[in-house]
Amino acid sequence: MPPDLDPTHAPAIAASRLSKIYGRGNTRVVALDEVSLTVDRGEVVALLGPSGAGKSTLLTAVGLINPPTAGQIAIGGVPVMDGDRALVDVRAFRRERLGFVFQKANLIPFLTAVQNVQIALEINDQPSRPARRRALQLLDYLGVADRADHLPAMLSGGQQQRVAVARALANRPSLILADEPTAALDSRRGRQVMELFRQVAHEQGAGVLVVTHDHRALDVFDRTVEMEDGKLRPASPPTQTPAPSPTLHGNQNES
Amino acid sequence: MNLAAQDIRHNLGRFTLTALGIGLLLMIVLGMGGIYRGMIEDALVVVDHIGTDLWVVQRGTRGPFAEISRVPANLEHRLRAVPGVASARPFVAHTIQREHRGRPLRITVQGLAWPEDKGEWIQLLAGRRLAQAHYEMIADASLGLGLGEVLRLGKDNYTVVGLTRGMVGSGGDGLAFFTVPDAQAIQFDLPGEATRLERAARRHRAQMQDLGRAQPGLLDRGAGPVSGIPALGPPLVSAVLVALAPGADAGEVVRTLDAWADVSVHSRSDQRDLLVRGLIDKARRQIGLFTVLLVIISTIIMALIIYTLTLDKVHDIALLKLMGARNRMIVGLILQQALLLGAVGYGIAYQLGSWIFPRFPRRVLITGDDLATLAIVVAAISLLASLLGIAKALRVEPNQVLA
Numbered sequence: 092m093p094p095d096l097d098p099t100h101a102p103a104i105a106a107s108r109l110s111k112i113y114g115r116g117n118t119r120v121v122a123l124d125e126v127s128l129t130v131d132r133g134e135v136v137a138l139l140g141p142s143g144a145g146k147s148t149l150l151t152a153v154g155l156i157n158p159p160t161a162g163q164i165a166i167g168g169v170p171v172m173d174g175d176r177a178l179v180d181v182r183a184f185r186r187e188r189l190g191f192v193f194q195k196a197n198l199i200p201f202l203t204a205v206q207n208v209q210i211a212l213e214i215n216d217q218p219s220r221p222a223r224r225r226a227l228q229l230l231d232y233l234g235v236a237d238r239a240d241h242l243p244a245m246l247s248g249g250q251q252q253r254v255a256v257a258r259a260l261a262n263r264p265s266l267i268l269a270d271e272p273t274a275a276l277d278s279r280r281g282r283q284v285m286e287l288f289r290q291v292a293h294e295q296g297a298g299v300l301v302v303t304h305d306h307r308a309l310d311v312f313d314r315t316v317e318m319e320d321g322k323l324r325p326a327s328p329p330t331q332t333p334a335p336s337p338t339l340h341g342n343q344n345e346s
Numbered sequence: 347m348n349l350a351a352q353d354i355r356h357n358l359g360r361f362t363l364t365a366l367g368i369g370l371l372l373m374i375v376l377g378m379g380g381i382y383r384g385m386i387e388d389a390l391v392v393v394d395h396i397g398t399d400l401w402v403v404q405r406g407t408r409g410p411f412a413e414i415s416r417v418p419a420n421l422e423h424r425l426r427a428v429p430g431v432a433s434a435r436p437f438v439a440h441t442i443q444r445e446h447r448g449r450p451l452r453i454t455v456q457g458l459a460w461p462e463d464k465g466e467w468i469q470l471l472a473g474r475r476l477a478q479a480h481y482e483m484i485a486d487a488s489l490g491l492g493l494g495e496v497l498r499l500g501k502d503n504y505t506v507v508g509l510t511r512g513m514v515g516s517g518g519d520g521l522a523f524f525t526v527p528d529a530q531a532i533q534f535d536l537p538g539e540a541t542r543l544e545r546a547a548r549r550h551r552a553q554m555q556d557l558g559r560a561q562p563g564l565l566d567r568g569a570g571p572v573s574g575i576p577a578l579g580p581p582l583v584s585a586v587l588v589a590l591a592p593g594a595d596a597g598e599v600v601r602t603l604d605a606w607a608d609v610s611v612h613s614r615s616d617q618r619d620l621l622v623r624g625l626i627d628k629a630r631r632q633i634g635l636f637t638v639l640l641v642i643i644s645t646i647i648m649a650l651i652i653y654t655l656t657l658d659k660v661h662d663i664a665l666l667k668l669m670g671a672r673n674r675m676i677v678g679l680i681l682q683q684a685l686l687l688g689a690v691g692y693g694i695a696y697q698l699g700s701w702i703f704p705r706f707p708r709r710v711l712i713t714g715d716d717l718a719t720l721a722i723v724v725a726a727i728s729l730l731a732s733l734l735g736i737a738k739a740l741r742v743e744p745n746q747v748l749a
Contacts, residue, residue, distance in 0.1 A: 147748065156668065156745045185744075186670020197747055199662045201356030206347060213347055214671045242356070258669075270748070 101168025103266045103298020104130040104153055109162035111148050111321075122148040123159060124321040130298040132167075132265070135289045137309055138302045140318035146302040147270055149318065153300065154189060154268045155181040167265040186215050190259030190297075192269040196251035198243040204254045205230060205239040211261040229257035233287070249280040256284060260291055267291065269301040278307055285311040349675070350682035353659070364651055365687055369694025371644045372724060376699050377706075378637040379716045382630055384709030389516035389621040392456065393614060395467045396437075398587035399596060401612045402603060408620050409612055410439040410584035411516060417609060419526070419583045422459075428602055430594030435459030436583035438529035441519055444499065453489060453522045454515035457529025457583070465508070465523050473508035479525055484508035486520035488707070500535030504528065516626060518708045526583060641723060648731035652684045656735035663739050664746035673740060680735045688728030692721060 111123035122145045130136045138146050151157035153164060155171060164172040166188060171179050198207045208226035213219060230236045233253040235246075243251055252272065259267055267288065273281030285301070285308045292299045301312070309315055317324040354361045389411070402425060403415040425434035438457025443450055458465055458476065465475040465484055473493045476482050483504045485491045488511075495506045504524065513521045524532065536544075588611075590596055596613065603611040612620065622630075656663075663676055696717065703710035 151745055151748065156748075182667065182670045182672070184670075185668065189670075191668060193747065197661075197665050199665065201353045201662075202347075202349075206352065210347060210349070210666075211669050214666070214669050214675065219347060 101165070102129045102131045103134070103167060104128060104300065105165040105168075106149075106153055107163045109149065109152055109159045109164065111145070111152060111157070112160045121321050123152065123162075125162070126318075126321070126323050127162075128153075128300075128316065128323065130266070130300050132296045132298055133292050134313045135285075135292045135299040135301065135311065137312040137315040138300060138318065139304070139306075139315055144318040145321040146318050148321075150268050150270050150300065150302050153266075154191060155185055187262065188265050190262070190264035190267040192252075192255050192259045192267065192272040194271040194274040196243065196248070196255040196275075198251055198254055198258075200243055203240050203242055204235060204246060204250075207243070207254055208257045208261050211258045215262045225261065226257070229260055230254065233257050248275045249277075252276060252280070252284060256287060260295075263295055263297075265297055267297055267299045269299065269303075271302055271304060273303065273305050273308070278305075281305055282308045282311065289313075348682070349679045350686065353679070354683065354686065361687070361690075365690040366694060368644070368648060368651070368687055368691030369698060371640065371647065372691050372695035372720065373699045373702070375637060375640045375644060375723070376695050376712060376716070376720055377703060377710055378633050378640060379720070380699070380703055380710035380712045381706075381708065382633045382637075383711035383713060383716065385516070385626050385629055385633075386622060387512075387711050388514045388518065388709055389626055390618055391513050392439075392515075392521070393617045393621065396463075396587065397467050397589070399590045399614060400588040400599065400603070401437075401614070401617050402434075402586045402588055402609050403584070403612065405606075405608050405610050407610060408624065409617055410437070411617065412620055412624055415584050416582045417584070417586060421583075421609065422586045425586055425588055425603075428599060430591055430596075430599040430602075431588050432591040432594070433462070433589045434586050435462050436526050437585045437587050438526050438533065439584045440529070440533050441515065441517065442499070442532060444497075446497065451489065452517075452519040453485075454517065454519045455529050455532055456521055456523045457526035458523055459587075460525035468508070468510055468513070468523060471509045471511045473506070475508055476523065476525060477507065480528055481505060482507045482524070483528075484510060484523040486510045486513045486522065488512075488514055489520035489522065499532045502528070502531065512709055514709065516621065530583070641727065645727045645730050648684070648687065648727055649734045651687070652680065652731050652735040653738060655683060656680055656738050660738075660742050660746060663742045664744050667742065668744035668747050676739050676742075677736050680739055681729070681732050684728040684732035684735070685725065688724040688731075692724045695720075 106126065106128045108125045108127055109123050110121070110125055113120045113122060126145070126149055128149070138149065140146050148157065152159045152172075153166075155177070158172060158175040158177065161174050162172075163170065166184070169179065171177065171181070171184060198204075199210065202210060205223060205226045208229055209219070209222045212222035212225055217225070227236060227239060230239050233256060235250050235253050235257075238246055238250055243254070246254065252275065256272070269288065273284050276284065288299045288301060289311050291297060393411070401409050402417065402421065403409040404417050407413050407415045409415055419436050422434040422436055425431055436457070436459050439455065441452060441454050443452045445451070460476050460479055464477070468475070468484060470484070471487060473484070476484065481502060481504050483497070483506055485506045485508070487509050491497065491506045493506055493509055496503050497506065510521070515521060588599070590599060600611050600613070603609060659679075666676060699712065703712065
């Protein structure tokens with residue numbers, strides 16, 4: 092088996108010549124222009140660029156939310172998209188392989204923190220009790236176990252975002268996609284979330300692609316790529332990687 | 347984890363108010379059916395309980411419950427002579443309206459052939475049955491009369507000696523039971539002056555004819571409508587009730603009576619059919635149509651409510667889809683809420699109806715069959731109403747999370 096099709100060695104993302112075109116004629120907009128991107132397992136990549144550069148379009152295309160107009164996508168060695176044609180059951184694939192974190196936590200308002208994580212597991216056919224146990228473990232891991240039974244409205248922005256991260260991690264995804272996950276957080280909390288991604292990537296071997304405008308925490312990433320006008324700029328060299336923060340768990344008891 | 351239950355728990359106040367609204371609507375649907383049942387029950391209360399096999403009425407009429415029927419009281423004697431007839435007794439029925447304690451009082455007067463019929467078949471709430479030939483009455487509680495209360499009707503006073511409950515005529519007016527002579531006296535009561543004027547007019551008409559000059563004594567009774575002056579005409583009753591002898595051939599008796607030119611005969615089931623299909627048929631159809639409209643309105647309102655609840659959750663549904671939730675989970679969320687809303691609404695309708703319907707001026711009769719039918723209708727309404735919401739939910743795209 093070729094290395095890039097071996098599930099254990101294949102890159103988390105292998106996107107080839109992705110294009111996304113909205114409208115036609117005078118209203119034609121090229122959001123992605125033959126973008127190729129690879130994110131390896133265990134690699135944390137920052138996707139930078141000005142507004143309108145196509146970062147979110149790329150993220151949603153890779154996340155099987157918004158199909159590209161052309162190009163191929165393979166995730167964990169599995170070809171998933173060929174142009175706008177899905178090669179797999181995208182919903183099942185998202186359920187089993189992908190984790191999402193957004194600028195807003197997007198928690199379900201009528202579920203408690205633990206239920207918001209638990210639902211991701213139950214959607215993936217986990218029985219209720221083990222799902223709850225796993226959800227509590229994740230909340231504990233993210234330092235919000237004491238808020239497990241609180242509704243989102245009773246959590247601070249940082250706590251909500253950590254619950255959202257826990258939800259994204261719940262099914263041990265091979266790829267985590269995050270769209271400005273720290274935009275609503277202060278710099279300390281933002282950095283903690285980024286470090287968390289890094290930790291998860293390294294511990295679980297998941298690839299992490301993060302769209303961010305926050306240049307203060309770029310040192311956490313293994314690599315940064317920049318987009319402009321729907322195209323990728325030449326890759327930046329890997330940044331200096333700091334040691335994982337020893338206070339990651341202990342400092343997160345945000346009230 | 348049951349998402350529908352969690353959502354409802356989170357929005358309990360709104361859900362409760364919505365369910366209350368649905369419940370009130372369903373209560374009206376239930377009530378319409380109950381009013382229809384009540385109408386039938388009311389219409390049949392006398393026919394079903396008075397204990398007779400045949401109703402002998404004025405020729406060509408359908409009996410006292412459908413229209414005015416007049417037969418001579420002495421018809422009962424002719425009927426007793428018919429083979430197979432065990433007993434015959436007169437029956438009077440008419441409706442009057444009087445002022446009582448400053449309010450209109452409508453009474454469906456029923457004349458019983460006392461002493462053969464003292465009202466033993468009437469279920470009394472309080473008091474006793476008719477114990478004398480005159481000046482006593484058994485009244486339904488809906489008339490608002492108290493035990494021992496004296497009511498002046500015509501030229502006489504009648505004392506309420508017994509009370510019943512739930513005995514009203516097909517028009518919804520409470521029944522009051524008198525002896526036949528009293529019921530006739532109430533029916534044919536005329537002011538003294540009217541009697542005198544009518545008598546004078548008859549005499550004048552009679553004197554203008556040969557028959558009057560030859561047989562002046564007959565003229566007083568022969569001229570003019572005999573019902574106008576009871577003192578002068580033979581007493582009239584609404585019907586004569588016939589009980590057949592054990593083993594008698596009902597068909598043979600009916601054939602015999604049908605041969606009489608002055609009467610028509612109806613069996614008890616004929617009377618029931620006449621009442622159900624004739625007297626209350628229009629009301630039944632009107633109520634039926636109104637109930638159908640209410641069901642349609644309930645369905646539309648429920649559909650709008652479910653749709654609105656779904657719209658409120660579009661973002662959450664998009665998120666669930668983004669996380670890979672199957673359609674059955676999304677459909678289940680909406681469907682369960684719709685069914686729960688319907689079930690709670692049904693419960694509220696039942697509880698409220700049980701409390702309110704007995705306070706209605708007319709009987710609202712809720713049967714087990716009606717409750718079961720409504721439960722099925724509510725389930726169907728809930729399913730139908732949820733379709734709009736489900737259609738909306740299935741069209742939600744996961745990328746709406748990003749909106």
